[in-house]
Structure formats: C-alpha cells, structure tokens
Amino acid sequence: MKATFLTKAYEFKELEIDEPKISKPDDVIIDVKYVGICGTDMVSYQGKHELLTFPRVLGHEFSGIVTVIGEGVKNVKPGDYVTVEPLVTCGICKPCKIGDYNVCEDMKVLGVHVDGACQEKVLINADRVFKLPPGTSLKEGAMIEPLCVSLEISRRGQLSIEDTLVIFGAGVIGLCVLKVAKCIRARRIISIDISDDKLKIAKNLGADYVINPIRDNVEQAVAEITNGKGASLVIEASGAEEAIKTCWTVTAYRGRVVIIGFYKSPLVQIPPIHIVKKELDIYGSRLYRNRFPLAIDLLARKEVTLIDLISHEFMFDQIDLAMKTALNPAEKTLKVVIKKDK
Ligand SMILES: [Zn+2]
Ligand SMILES: [Zn+2]
Incomplete structure (x- = not known):
C-alpha cells in the first residue's frame, strides 16, 4: 500500500510499504478516507517541530472505514465509519494510572512521534476507535479531533x-x-x-x-x-x-x-x-482525555456542527499543495483536508 512520508522539511515522498496486519485481539484496521491538516502538521512540514523525526507519515485528525477487526473487538465492526483518538500512551506512568493520559509521560501522538494517517490503512487499538454518529460524514468526522x-x-x-x-x-x-x-x-x-x-x-x-x-x-x-x-x-x-x-x-x-x-x-x-x-x-491544556465520546454525542444531537470549518479540500497526492495552501495567508484557509477518494 501507499504511504506518504515527510522525508525532510518541505519534501514528501510516496512509498510502497507493507499493509498492516492484525496481531492482537483488540487491533482494528482502518481504511483512511479524510485527513485534516493542523497547525502541528504545518510546523512539521517546515521542519520546525521539536519532537518530530524524519521520515514521518503525518496526520492525526482523520476518519476512515473499518476493514478488519481483531477477535476481541466489540465497539466497531467492518464497514463502520470511524474516527480515532490519535494517541499512544504508556498506561503505567502516574498520569496514565489516574486517568490523565493526555499528559502521559511517554506520550506518542500519531503523525508526530509515530506514523500517522497519511497512508492507505492504519492499525489502531480498538480503545481509540470511535464510530461516527449517523448523519456525520467521513469529511466532518475528520474534524472531531480539533473539537x-x-x-x-x-x-x-x-x-x-x-x-x-x-x-x-x-x-x-x-x-x-x-x-x-x-x-x-x-x-x-x-x-x-x-x-x-x-x-x-x-x-x-x-x-x-x-x-x-x-x-x-x-x-x-x-x-x-x-x-x-x-x-x-x-x-x-x-x-x-x-x-x-x-x-x-x-x-x-x-x-x-x-x-x-x-x-x-x-x-x-x-x-x-x-x-x-x-x-x-x-x-x-494539552490534547484531550475522554473527550471523543462527548464530541460524538454533541454531533449526534446536532448541538455542534463541524463541516462549516472546512474551507479547502485536496486529494491525498496533493498533500504538498495542501500544505502550501494552508501556510499561505492569502488563501484564507480555515481547515484544509485531504481525501483519498474522489
Ligand atoms: Zn490537530
Ligand atoms: Zn503514561
């Protein structure tokens, strides 16, 4: 499958890599559909992110469709439209132990410390996968993370x-x-x-x-x-x-x-x-803890809409143009998203 790596500042390369495989009972494989470009990604693109090492697959705001699940997964099934809380936490440090996992001492954010969503498929722990409510499109689903x-x-x-x-x-x-x-x-x-x-x-x-x-x-x-x-x-x-x-x-x-x-x-x-x-x-304030269920409920009850914050849309292979557009004040962008399918 294809994955787009930021290989150095201002340079993306599309590479062929192995597809992810289920190895644990709580693994979920997601076919990525929309990825939002965030301020963090723009900092990374310019080579100014202090925590990012190259090469890196960017993308932490995203949505997609579940393709395969491990035998222990109960919260989602193949075909579900989902979004992901893009964090990998240690589970053993003091903040993790008391539930403040957003300040995990060994925090790894997808697209920053580990590879993110700018690839065809991602493997995610089921705990971090959330089904979109009915009526929320995959495009809007990519906006749940900033909410x-x-x-x-x-x-x-x-x-x-x-x-x-x-x-x-x-x-x-x-x-x-x-x-x-x-x-x-x-x-x-x-x-x-x-x-x-x-x-x-x-x-x-x-x-x-x-x-x-x-x-x-x-x-x-x-x-x-x-x-x-x-x-x-x-x-x-x-x-x-x-x-x-x-x-x-x-x-x-x-x-x-x-x-x-x-x-x-x-x-x-x-x-x-x-x-x-x-x-x-x-x-x-850093990231979020246990906010995805609330965000999804707000969307489900139509108390919040997010689609109006998306100003620009590009295809996956236009990621470089998407970044340049997001960085250009004259373009007056709000949220720029990239998508896999036409
Ligand atoms: Zn973000
Ligand atoms: Zn921790």
Missing part, C-alpha cells in the same frame, strides 16, 4: 454559563471553543483575531463581540464590553506573543486563563503583577 482539543480547553478553564469569555484566535481551535461556549450558553463571548474574515465567521457562529487588535485597543475594548471588570475566562488559542502579553490585563479579578498556543520563541514575557494582584488561575 476534542476545544472540549479539553473548556474543561480546563471550567467554562460555564456564567462566563464572560475572551477567545484569542479565531482559527479552527478558537472557533471550536466558541462553538462549545455557545453550547454551554456562556454569557458573553468576545472573539479576538487580526483577520477580519475570521472575525466575520466568529460573529456568524455567535460571538457577541469581535475585536481586531490591528484596529482596536484590545484592553480598552474588553473593558468597555465588561464595564471595566474584565473577562472571567480568557483562552489564548492564537499563539501570538502579543496575545499572551495582553491576557492578564483583560482577565477579571479571580479569573482563569487557559494557554494552548505554541509560540515562535520559547520565552515570552508576562507581567506577574496581574496574576498575583487578581489571583488569576492559569492552566495549560
């Missing part, structure tokens, strides 16, 4: 109906957080991004206020919206250093800040005075 990232962020930040929420970044993750906040019926949602196009989407998805830092003073604007109180929850999903500098001033006393962005430089300056004076709680 899970956002559900984890929302849990970390204890997002509730009482919150005035600021979301820095209106990319796929920021918009998924917005969708979750709408589900929870958060009081006020303020979306911040430097792209007016993205802010327009945020507005359409129900953001009460949008702020473009290129035009507006973010601190002043948030102060006006919140009667000078600030936001009870601030989510930094932009990865922009300006945003992480501004987080602390727009957060209310006793507010919470969740950071999920990756920043260009390993060191960013933050003013500790606000954290101390206002007793802010600061959370990092």
Whole structure:
C-alpha cells in the first residue's frame, strides 16, 4: 500500500510499504478516507517541530472505514465509519494510572512521534476507535479531533454559563471553543483575531463581540464590553506573543486563563503583577482525555456542527499543495483536508 512520508522539511515522498496486519485481539484496521491538516502538521512540514523525526507519515485528525477487526473487538465492526483518538500512551506512568493520559509521560501522538494517517490503512487499538454518529460524514468526522482539543480547553478553564469569555484566535481551535461556549450558553463571548474574515465567521457562529487588535485597543475594548471588570475566562488559542502579553490585563479579578498556543520563541514575557494582584488561575491544556465520546454525542444531537470549518479540500497526492495552501495567508484557509477518494 501507499504511504506518504515527510522525508525532510518541505519534501514528501510516496512509498510502497507493507499493509498492516492484525496481531492482537483488540487491533482494528482502518481504511483512511479524510485527513485534516493542523497547525502541528504545518510546523512539521517546515521542519520546525521539536519532537518530530524524519521520515514521518503525518496526520492525526482523520476518519476512515473499518476493514478488519481483531477477535476481541466489540465497539466497531467492518464497514463502520470511524474516527480515532490519535494517541499512544504508556498506561503505567502516574498520569496514565489516574486517568490523565493526555499528559502521559511517554506520550506518542500519531503523525508526530509515530506514523500517522497519511497512508492507505492504519492499525489502531480498538480503545481509540470511535464510530461516527449517523448523519456525520467521513469529511466532518475528520474534524472531531480539533473539537476534542476545544472540549479539553473548556474543561480546563471550567467554562460555564456564567462566563464572560475572551477567545484569542479565531482559527479552527478558537472557533471550536466558541462553538462549545455557545453550547454551554456562556454569557458573553468576545472573539479576538487580526483577520477580519475570521472575525466575520466568529460573529456568524455567535460571538457577541469581535475585536481586531490591528484596529482596536484590545484592553480598552474588553473593558468597555465588561464595564471595566474584565473577562472571567480568557483562552489564548492564537499563539501570538502579543496575545499572551495582553491576557492578564483583560482577565477579571479571580479569573482563569487557559494557554494552548505554541509560540515562535520559547520565552515570552508576562507581567506577574496581574496574576498575583487578581489571583488569576492559569492552566495549560494539552490534547484531550475522554473527550471523543462527548464530541460524538454533541454531533449526534446536532448541538455542534463541524463541516462549516472546512474551507479547502485536496486529494491525498496533493498533500504538498495542501500544505502550501494552508501556510499561505492569502488563501484564507480555515481547515484544509485531504481525501483519498474522489
Ligand atoms: Zn490537530
Ligand atoms: Zn503514561
């Protein structure tokens, strides 16, 4: 079968490799159909991912059809449309033991530490395979992973109906957080991004206020919206250093800040005075744990749709073009997906 390896920065090679075979009772083989391209993949493509080694098959957001299952598999059967929680965890470290496997000390993410979905078939442990709900297409199914990232962020930040929420970044993750906040019926949602196009989407998805830092003073604007109180929850999903500098001033006393962005430089300056004076709680958020069943239930009940976040679609063999498109701001992409079949 064919597998597409990133052999070095900016270079993909399609190679012929052996098909996966069932060796354990809980193995599942999936015929991959759609793969989403994520910020992480773009970092890898540019050769800037610190944890990635070459050659590597990218792809951790994907959907496909089950072809073969091991004798012990109960949750899916051949022909099922599925998505995958793309993690391989050790199961024995302390975080794993207490169920916090998203921070496994020996975490391996598909497409980063081990080969991912940009190949014809993948072999996955049944525990990580989730059947798509009726009415969810394979294309939309590839978007469940980013929704899970956002559900984890929302849990970390204890997002509730009482919150005035600021979301820095209106990319796929920021918009998924917005969708979750709408589900929870958060009081006020303020979306911040430097792209007016993205802010327009945020507005359409129900953001009460949008702020473009290129035009507006973010601190002043948030102060006006919140009667000078600030936001009870601030989510930094932009990865922009300006945003992480501004987080602390727009957060209310006793507010919470969740950071999920990756920043260009390993060191960013933050003013500790606000954290101390206002007793802010600061959370990092990584991947997800036990969020796939919830995400799938939200889709099944039509409380969330994801298909509207997919802006571009390419064929598997156009992966290089797909990456270049995703990296080009002029293309105004949201989620770029690649697909196997026409
Ligand atoms: Zn991703
Ligand atoms: Zn572990």
